[in-house]
Amino acid sequence: MKVLVAVKRVVDANVNIRVKADATGVELSNVKMAMNPFDEIGVEEAVRLKESGTASEVVAVSAGSSACQETLRTALAMGADRAILVNTDMELQPLAVAKILKAIVDRENPKVILLGKQAIDDDSNATGQMLAALLGWSQGTHISKLLVTDNEVEITREIDGGLETLKLTPPSVLTTDLRLNEPRYASLPNIMKAKKKPIDEVIPEELGVDVTPRLTVLKVEEPPKRSAGVKVSSVKELVEKLRDEAGVI
Amino acid sequence: MTACSVPATVIDRIREIVGPGGYIDNSDDLAPYLEERRGRYFGAVPILVRPKTVNQVSNVVSVCAEAGTPIVPQGGNTGLMGGAVPHDTGSEILLSLTRLNCIRDIDPINNTITVEGGCVLSDVQSAAASVNRLFPLSLAAEGSCQIGGNLSTNAGGINVLRYGSARDLALGLEVVLPNGQVWDGLRRLRKDNTGYDLKQLFIGAEGTLGIITAAVLRLFPSPRETQTAFIAVQGIQEACDLLDQMQVRSNGMVDAFELISDTALDLVLTHMPQTANPLTNSHPWYVLTSLSASSQGQALKIALEETLSSAHELGNIHDAVVATSMEQGRALWRLRESIPEAERRDGASIKHDISVPISQIADFMAQAEASIQAEVARVRLVAFGHLGDGNIHFNLACPVGMDANKFLACGDDLNRVVNDIVSSFDGSISAEHGVGRSKRGEIRRHKSEIEMDIMERIKIAVDPNSLMNPGKVV
Numbered sequence: 149m150k151v152l153v154a155v156k157r158v159v160d161a162n163v164n165i166r167v168k169a170d171a172t173g174v175e176l177s178n179v180k181m182a183m184n185p186f187d188e189i190g191v192e193e194a195v196r197l198k199e200s201g202t203a204s205e206v207v208a209v210s211a212g213s214s215a216c217q218e219t220l221r222t223a224l225a226m227g228a229d230r231a232i233l234v235n236t237d238m239e240l241q242p243l244a245v246a247k248i249l250k251a252i253v254d255r256e257n258p259k260v261i262l263l264g265k266q267a268i269d270d271d272s273n274a275t276g277q278m279l280a281a282l283l284g285w286s287q288g289t290h291i292s293k294l295l296v297t298d299n300e301v302e303i304t305r306e307i308d309g310g311l312e313t314l315k316l317t318p319p320s321v322l323t324t325d326l327r328l329n330e331p332r333y334a335s336l337p338n339i340m341k342a343k344k345k346p347i348d349e350v351i352p353e354e355l356g357v358d359v360t361p362r363l364t365v366l367k368v369e370e371p372p373k374r375s376a377g378v379k380v381s382s383v384k385e386l387v388e389k390l391r392d393e394a395g396v397i
Numbered sequence: 398m399t400a401c402s403v404p405a406t407v408i409d410r411i412r413e414i415v416g417p418g419g420y421i422d423n424s425d426d427l428a429p430y431l432e433e434r435r436g437r438y439f440g441a442v443p444i445l446v447r448p449k450t451v452n453q454v455s456n457v458v459s460v461c462a463e464a465g466t467p468i469v470p471q472g473g474n475t476g477l478m479g480g481a482v483p484h485d486t487g488s489e490i491l492l493s494l495t496r497l498n499c500i501r502d503i504d505p506i507n508n509t510i511t512v513e514g515g516c517v518l519s520d521v522q523s524a525a526a527s528v529n530r531l532f533p534l535s536l537a538a539e540g541s542c543q544i545g546g547n548l549s550t551n552a553g554g555i556n557v558l559r560y561g562s563a564r565d566l567a568l569g570l571e572v573v574l575p576n577g578q579v580w581d582g583l584r585r586l587r588k589d590n591t592g593y594d595l596k597q598l599f600i601g602a603e604g605t606l607g608i609i610t611a612a613v614l615r616l617f618p619s620p621r622e623t624q625t626a627f628i629a630v631q632g633i634q635e636a637c638d639l640l641d642q643m644q645v646r647s648n649g650m651v652d653a654f655e656l657i658s659d660t661a662l663d664l665v666l667t668h669m670p671q672t673a674n675p676l677t678n679s680h681p682w683y684v685l686t687s688l689s690a691s692s693q694g695q696a697l698k699i700a701l702e703e704t705l706s707s708a709h710e711l712g713n714i715h716d717a718v719v720a721t722s723m724e725q726g727r728a729l730w731r732l733r734e735s736i737p738e739a740e741r742r743d744g745a746s747i748k749h750d751i752s753v754p755i756s757q758i759a760d761f762m763a764q765a766e767a768s769i770q771a772e773v774a775r776v777r778l779v780a781f782g783h784l785g786d787g788n789i790h791f792n793l794a795c796p797v798g799m800d801a802n803k804f805l806a807c808g809d810d811l812n813r814v815v816n817d818i819v820s821s822f823d824g825s826i827s828a829e830h831g832v833g834r835s836k837r838g839e840i841r842r843h844k845s846e847i848e849m850d851i852m853e854r855i856k857i858a859v860d861p862n863s864l865m866n867p868g869k870v871v
Contacts, residue, residue: 160722160723162723162724162727163723178621178693179621180621180622180693180723182721182722183721183722185722185724188721188722225721330673333627333675333718333719333720333725334719334721335676335716335717335718336702336706336709336714336717336718336719337709337716339702339719340702340706
C-alpha cells in the first residue's frame with residue numbers, strides 16, 4: 149500500500165509574525181521557515197504505517213518554490229522514501245493545491261493521502277476537503293487516531309461532545325489533528341540517508357493544472373492591540389465595571 | 398562586624414529622600430527580599446529602599462556614609478551565593494534598583510544600548526530585538542534578574558562561548574561610590590586606552606565597591622538562522638574535539654555547547670513532565686549545541702550536518718538529532734534547562750561551579766569522579782554545563798538509599814576534595830556564580846596571598862569604611 153503525504157513550507161510556528169507595511173501580506177523575507185506542524189504529524193503517521201508494515205512506500209509531496217526542497221528533505225529524513233516537488237513561484241491557494249494533489253494522486257495511485265488539517269500560515273482548513281471532493285474519495289478530517297487495514301480505514305476525531313469513530317472505505321483523504329502523534333526528530337543517520345533519496349520535480353503545467361489564484365486579498369492587518377488590565381479594589385467595583393463599562397452583566 | 402541597629406534618623410532621612418512608594422518597611426512585604434533563592438541565607442533589615450533616580454541613590458548612599466550604615470545592593474535576588482542577601486543583624490539597609498529601570502538610549506549604528514541598573518535582563522534583550530539587534534547575555538533567571546546584578550556578578554550563562562560574559566559586554570558604567578559620589582563612566586567606546594579600566598573593578602565586585610546604576614552594553618546582529626542538535630558523544634575528549642571541528646567548519650558560529658551526563662538527563666526524564674530522550678538509546682554523555690548566523694541560508698545547516706557526519710564516521714559520536722523547527726529546538730533546550738529543577742526534585746545535592754581549561758576537562762572529570770567515589774561510595778555524578786567555556790556544574794546527588802542529611806554532612810569534605818583538584822588544574826572554584834557569602838572563606842585557600850592582598854587594598858581604597866555589601870567576597 150502506497151501512502152502519499154503532503155507537506156507545506158510555512159513560517160516557523162515560533163516566529164513573531166509581522167504584517168508588511170503596505171498591508172499586502174505578512175513579512176516573509178529573512179524569516180525562519182519550517183514544515184507546517186500538522187503536516188509533520190502527517191509524515192510521522194505515514195512513517196509509522198510503513199514501520200508497522202501497513203504501508204509499502206511513503207511519498208512526500210510539496211508545492212511551491214525551490215525552497216520547498218528543504219521541507220521535503222525533512223520529510224525524507226523523518227523516513228519518507230521519495231519526494232515530489234511541484235515547482236512554482238505562483239501564489240498557491242487551497243483549490244490550486246487540491247488540484248495539484250489530485251494530479252499527483254492520479255499519477256501515483258496511493259491508497260491513502262495524509263495532509264495537515266490546516267496550514268498554520270493561512271489557517272484555511274480547506275485543501276483536504278477540496279481534494280476529497282475532486283477525487284470522489286472518502287474523507288476523514290481532524291483525525292486523532294488512525295487504524296488502517298486492507299479494506300478499511302478506521303479513524304477517531306475529537307468533536308465537541310467527545311470522540312467520534314468512523315469507518316471509511318479506502319481510498320481516503322485523511323487530515324491530521326494535533327494529538328494524532330508526537331513527530332520524531334530527524335536523526336543524523338537518517339539526515340545523511342535523506343540526502344541520497346530522490347526528489348522529482350514537475351511544474352503545474354506538466355500536470356495540466358491551472359493554479360491562477362481565484363481569491364483576491366484586499367488587506368492584511370494586525371489584530372487590535374489588547375489594552376492592559378486594571379486592578380479593582382473590591383467585588384463591588386468589579387460588578388460595577390462589568391455592568392456599566394463592559395455591559396456584560 | 399558590630400551589630401548595631403540602623404539609627405531612626407537615618408531611616409527617616411531615607412524615607413524623605415525617596416518619598417512614599419520608594420521604600421518597603423513592613424516585614425511581610427520585606428520577606429521575599431531577605432531570603433536567598435535556595436533558602437540557604439536569611440537576613441533582616443529595617444528598610445528596603447527603592448530609589449527612582451540616580452540622584453536618589455546618591456543621596457541615600459551619602460546619608461548612610463555619614464551615619465556609617467552599611468548598604469546591601471540587590472538586583473533581582475536570583476544569585477546563588479548569598480551575595481545579595483543582608484546579614485541577620487538588622488544593622489544594614491537593603492537597596493534595590495527595581496524602579497531605576499529606564500532604557501536610556503539604543504544606538505543600532507554604534508551597536509550599543511544604555512540601560513539603568515534595574516532593567517530586567519529579558520527587557521534589555523527585547524529592547525535590542527526591537528531594533529533588530531541581539532543582546533546575547535542569556536541565563537535561566539533572565540525573566541527576573543537585573544542588569545545591575547548581572548554586571549556586579551559578571552554573569553555568564555549559555556552564550557559565553559561566543560559573546561563572552563557580562564564583563565565582555567559592557568563598554569561603560571555609571572556607579573554610585575560608597576561616599577555617595579556618582580562616577581559617570583558611560584562611554585560608548587570600544588577603544589579607550591586612557592589608564593586603568595575602572596569599570597572592570599566594579600564588574601564582578603558583587604556590590605562591594607559601589608552600586609552600578611547604569612551601563613552601556615554591546616549589541617550584535619540578530620540571528621536569523623539557528624540550528625540546534627542533541628548529540629550522544631563517545632566521551633568528554635571527543636566532545637571537545639567535536640567543538641573544535643564545529644567552530645572551524647561553521648566559522649565560529651557556535652553559540653552554545655553544553656555537556657549533559659547520562660545521570661543528569663535521567664533526572665530530567667524521571668522528574669520533569671513531558672520530557673523524552675530525543676535519541677533511541679541512552680549513552681553516557683550528551684552534548685546540546687546551538688549555532689546561529691545573521692544571514693539566512695543553508696550554510697549553517699550544512700556545516701552542522703557535515704561536522705556531525707564526519708564525527709560519526711570516526712566513531713566520536715554515536716547518534717544525534719537535529720531540530721527541524723524552533724519548537725523542536727526549544728524542546729531540546731528544555732532538557733538542559735530543566736536539570737537544576739530536576740535536581741531539586743530528586744533531593745539532596747552538593748554543588749560545584751568549576752572551570753578548567755577546555756583541553757583539561759576530560760582529565761579533570763576522570764580524576765574528580767574517582768576521588769569523590771572514594772570519599773562517598775555510589776555518589777551520583779550529575780555533571781552538566783558549559784563545556785565550551787570549560788565551565789562544568791560538577792554536582793553530586795545523594796547515593797540511592799543514603800540518608801540525605803548524612804550525605805549533606807559530607808558537603809564540606811566533598812567541596813574540598815573537588816576544589817583541590819580544580820586548583821591542581823589551575824581552574825576556578827567559582828566559574829560563574831561568584832563568591833558572595835558562600836565561598837568567601839574558600840577562595841582564600843585557592844587564591845594567592847598576593848591576589849587577596851591586592852583585592853583587599855582595592856576594597857580599602859574605594860570603600861575605606863566597608864559600608865558596601867560588607868562580609869561578601871573580600
